[in-house]
Amino acid sequence: MQHIFRAGLFDGEVAIVTGGGTGIGFAVARELGTLGAKIAICGRRPEPLAEAADRLRADGIDVHHAACDIRKTEEVEAFVDGVVARFGRASILINNAGGQFPTPAEHLAPKGFEAVVRNNLLGTWSMTHAVARRAFIPSKRGRIVNVIANVARGFPGMAHTGAARAGVENLTKTLAVEWAVHGIRVNAVAPGVIKTSGTAQYPPELLEMSRASTPLKRLGSAEETSHLIVYLASTQADFVTGQTFYIDGGASLWGSPWQIPDDEVPQYPPYPLPE
Ligand SMILES: CCCCC/C=C/C(=O)SCCNC(=O)CCNC(=O)[C@H](O)C(C)(C)COP(=O)(O)OP(=O)(O)OC[C@H]1O[C@@H](n2cnc3c(N)ncnc32)[C@H](O)[C@@H]1OP(=O)(O)O
Numbered sequence: 001m002q003h004i005f006r007a008g009l010f011d012g013e014v015a016i017v018t019g020g021g022t023g024i025g026f027a028v029a030r031e032l033g034t035l036g037a038k039i040a041i042c043g044r045r046p047e048p049l050a051e052a053a054d055r056l057r058a059d060g061i062d063v064h065h066a067a068c069d070i071r072k073t074e075e076v077e078a079f080v081d082g083v084v085a086r087f088g089r090a091s092i093l094i095n096n097a098g099g100q101f102p103t104p105a106e107h108l109a110p111k112g113f114e115a116v117v118r119n120n121l122l123g124t125w126s127m128t129h130a131v132a133r134r135a136f137i138p139s140k141r142g143r144i145v146n147v148i149a150n151v152a153r154g155f156p157g158m159a160h161t162g163a164a165r166a167g168v169e170n171l172t173k174t175l176a177v178e179w180a181v182h183g184i185r186v187n188a189v190a191p192g193v194i195k196t197s198g199t200a201q202y203p204p205e206l207l208e209m210s211r212a213s214t215p216l217k218r219l220g221s222a223e224e225t226s227h228l229i230v231y232l233a234s235t236q237a238d239f240v241t242g243q244t245f246y247i248d249g250g251a252s253l254w255g256s257p258w259q260i261p262d263d264e265v266p267q268y269p270p271y272p273l274p275e
């Protein structure tokens, strides 16, 4: 595997990558692992996780994997305890697990809004708190990268996740200040539209509209998103904390696939409506 980083940059590190079984999380787990880190991955579904762990081991990476729903505090605590029992420590946390379903806000049921906030905001907090208390604060060292989404402007069709990710962005800033004393750095990465198993579930017309409204006129890849996350998790970024970095081909600066609804344009982009 070709690297833009020095071989062995992560020797001695133990990295937890939530949602590390697929997409961006898998790319990060693989890149950190081939650069020397021991890796722990979690997700809700055991099958893709086990498959991912096998692929990482085939690359010579020491991997711990366990099913864990980040919305369930007891599962999160058991997962982190398992990582510390296996590797003796943890020094990096990539809060990548997350997701939502696109829907116009007026069709969003209270339970659906709550499910997405639990997934992206509360789950991220739960994992962060458990890792900080069990590993980072006792060792006075830790690096956290939170994978969020575009929070620079409104996110039509994504009211639930926009609100949750904006919460994570502010948490990033607050913890960067509050936990600097513990040697913990915290940053966030906001991907634009990246080709992964996650976006493969979205309507192709919507992805094409997103591509067309991205200044660089393409979607991103999991690997190039990983490079930014890995940089932030490395000692090379030791003076960087509390920041949000966009990797989106310029999409957050210009244009949007979303047409503002009015009498002339009453409907939304092709977000699925409930039956
Ligand atoms: C232009 C494109 C931009 C794209 C940018 C972003 C891309 C990505 O994020 S890619 C990653 C995509 N991957 C995922 O999103 C996967 C993770 N997502 C989920 O697992 C779900 O969306 C979840 C967060 C809602 C959790 O699912 P689940 O555990 O199955 O949730 P519940 O069974 O607890 O459902 C609770 C409640 O939520 C509402 N709901 C769930 N799914 C939908 C849906 N597809 N459409 C409408 N509403 C949904 C619903 O109210 C559920 O309650 P019940 O009706 O009682 O089941």
Ligand SMILES: NC(=O)C1=CN([C@@H]2O[C@H](COP(=O)(O)OP(=O)(O)OC[C@H]3O[C@@H](n4cnc5c(N)ncnc54)[C@H](OP(=O)(O)O)[C@@H]3O)[C@@H](O)[C@H]2O)C=CC1
Residues within 6 Å of the ligand: 018, 019, 020, 021, 022, 023, 024, 025, 042, 043, 044, 045, 046, 048, 068, 069, 070, 071, 096, 097, 098, 099, 100, 119, 123, 147, 148, 149, 150, 190, 191, 192, 193, 194, 195, 196, 197, 198, 199
């Ligand atoms: N791809 C894109 O264009 C963008 C992605 N993002 C965000 O980047 C992150 C990675 O997404 P991507 O790789 O594209 O998509 P994927 O759907 O491939 O990855 C999401 C991962 O998170 C895991 N996950 C989701 N919910 C939970 C949960 N409650 N507990 C534990 N694991 C969970 C999933 O595993 P499992 O289903 O087994 O639980 C899966 O491995 C997500 O947070 C996504 O929302 C943000 C902006 C754009």
